[in-house]
Amino acid sequence: MTEMKKTTIVLFSGDYDKAMAAYIIANGAAAYDHEVTIFHTFWGLNALRKDEQIPLKKGFMEKMFGKMMPRGADKMGLSKMNFAGFGPKMIKDIMKKHNAMPLSQLIEMAQEQDVKLVACTMTMDLLGLQQEELLDNIEYAGVAAYLADAEEGNVNLFI
Amino acid sequence: MTEMKKTTIVLFSGDYDKAMAAYIIANGAAAYDHEVTIFHTFWGLNALRKDEQIPLKKGFMEKMFGKMMPRGADKMGLSKMNFAGFGPKMIKDIMKKHNAMPLSQLIEMAQEQDVKLVACTMTMDLLGLQQEELLDNIEYAGVAAYLADAEEGNVNLFI
Amino acid sequence: MTEMKKTTIVLFSGDYDKAMAAYIIANGAAAYDHEVTIFHTFWGLNALRKDEQIPLKKGFMEKMFGKMMPRGADKMGLSKMNFAGFGPKMIKDIMKKHNAMPLSQLIEMAQEQDVKLVACTMTMDLLGLQQEELLDNIEYAGVAAYLADAEEGNVNLFI
Numbered sequence: 001m002t003e004m005k006k007t008t009i010v011l012f013s014g015d016y017d018k019a020m021a022a023y024i025i026a027n028g029a030a031a032y033d034h035e036v037t038i039f040h041t042f043w044g045l046n047a048l049r050k051d052e053q054i055p056l057k058k059g060f061m062e063k064m065f066g067k068m069m070p071r072g073a074d075k076m077g078l079s080k081m082n083f084a085g086f087g088p089k090m091i092k093d094i095m096k097k098h099n100a101m102p103l104s105q106l107i108e109m110a111q112e113q114d115v116k117l118v119a120c121t122m123t124m125d126l127l128g129l130q131q132e133e134l135l136d137n138i139e140y141a142g143v144a145a146y147l148a149d150a151e152e153g154n155v156n157l158f159i
Numbered sequence: 160m161t162e163m164k165k166t167t168i169v170l171f172s173g174d175y176d177k178a179m180a181a182y183i184i185a186n187g188a189a190a191y192d193h194e195v196t197i198f199h200t201f202w203g204l205n206a207l208r209k210d211e212q213i214p215l216k217k218g219f220m221e222k223m224f225g226k227m228m229p230r231g232a233d234k235m236g237l238s239k240m241n242f243a244g245f246g247p248k249m250i251k252d253i254m255k256k257h258n259a260m261p262l263s264q265l266i267e268m269a270q271e272q273d274v275k276l277v278a279c280t281m282t283m284d285l286l287g288l289q290q291e292e293l294l295d296n297i298e299y300a301g302v303a304a305y306l307a308d309a310e311e312g313n314v315n316l317f318i
Numbered sequence: 319m320t321e322m323k324k325t326t327i328v329l330f331s332g333d334y335d336k337a338m339a340a341y342i343i344a345n346g347a348a349a350y351d352h353e354v355t356i357f358h359t360f361w362g363l364n365a366l367r368k369d370e371q372i373p374l375k376k377g378f379m380e381k382m383f384g385k386m387m388p389r390g391a392d393k394m395g396l397s398k399m400n401f402a403g404f405g406p407k408m409i410k411d412i413m414k415k416h417n418a419m420p421l422s423q424l425i426e427m428a429q430e431q432d433v434k435l436v437a438c439t440m441t442m443d444l445l446g447l448q449q450e451e452l453l454d455n456i457e458y459a460g461v462a463a464y465l466a467d468a469e470e471g472n473v474n475l476f477i
Contacts, residue, residue, distance in 0.1 A: 183461055
């Protein structure tokens with residue numbers, strides 16, 4: 001029995017287009033039988049947020065971050081040509097026309113393919129994000145767990 | 160006979176400076192006898208556009224994207240200190256003064272060194288880019304081909 | 319005796335948050351006994367600048383770049399939610415509250431753990447940065463040295 005190839009992606013970016021690229025590569029690698037991990041850190045955590053507001057006790061700064069950061073995949077902006085939020089709508093219209101999956105579906109597909117979705121606990125703490133605010137079936141870990149996966153990885157990317 | 164080392168780069172970014180970094184690393188690796196692939200996706204495709212306008216039948220959205228996105232290496236902006244287009248001019252002046260190669264020459268050099276330049280067909284489709292608009296001697300492929308290269312890669316980067 | 323695992327990071331970005339991510343991963347990898355190299359290129363060089371002004375003979379363009387680019391870790395902005403400089407202050411306040419290390423301390427920690435900090439000589443030349451302006455105990459090298467490290471690397475990232 002040969003060992004499975006491994007792909008790890010650090011998703012640092014909170015941009016819709018970069019998160020799409022991360023999830024397209026992850027889903028592709030999972031389809032090729034790689035063990036795939038996406039480690040969501042800093043703004044990349046926003047891709048894992050539920051889109052409703054969850055009432056939680058938070059300090060002032062954590063509340064502000066919570067309000068200012070996009071709640072989930074559908075609220076994220078583009079890294080280029082965002083045009084005050086018009087860009088993402090254009091991209092999503094075009095994607096619909098071409099039957100391409102929007103980010104929220106790419107994330108669902110990744111979960112169905114057993115891509116391991118990890119939320120960085122250190123950044124959650126800094127940004128005041130709590131587990132209740134994130135999607136279900138997420139793992140919680142720190143940089144040590146990421147490195148343990150990555151040092152065995154065939155493809156390791158930072159996005 | 161030992162196997163050749165492999166380097167793969169996903170060029171996602173449409174920034175002049177990031178594309179320069181990608182091509183400098185690619186040319187360096189090719190000089191060290193690596194097999195090198197640059198997989199151009201999303202805004203990174205702009206580096207491969209010809210600088211003239213090619214008359215093609217396109218839908219409204221595709222036309223708009225085509226107009227708004229930079230046509231080729233020389234039209235791209237900087238990721239930092241772009242200053243409404245003044246930044247790239249500054250950088251290019253400085254590069255000239257130091258006899259550093261501009262991006263368009265770095266791309267030519269990569270082609271001469273047999274760096275495999277790949278355009279992501281999925282993104283071309285989304286952004287409405289057609290083969291006639293891109294440089295000659297480009298390969299066309301999807302994420303599966305990228306992953307096949309990357310899983311054998313010694314150095315895999317996402318830029 | 320087993321060979322040490324290797325991690326290499328190209329730090330291209332001049333953003334405070336991205337540099338933090340780079341140094342957190344580097345320090346984590348060093349704690350796991352990896353040989354770690356951070357190759358600072360383009361705007362990533364700013365993380366290595368001393369915070370005082372060093373009087374040096376420079377051309378006009380080099381002087382302008384020197385003035386416009388942030389002098390050292392504490393002056394860098396955020397990749398997201400920078401809010402004209404208010405964002406970094408918010409992040410630093412939150413980090414203090416959570417006893418997280420600011421970037422300048424992460425860099426010191428990396429030096430104590432023998433992470434190899436390299437400044438890209440080609441970019442220093444372009445941006446007119448001189449060794450006197452950078453932190454002590456930095457190595458100076460080009461893309462060839464980076465590739466020699468990276469081709470042996472288990473984890474290679476571009477940030």
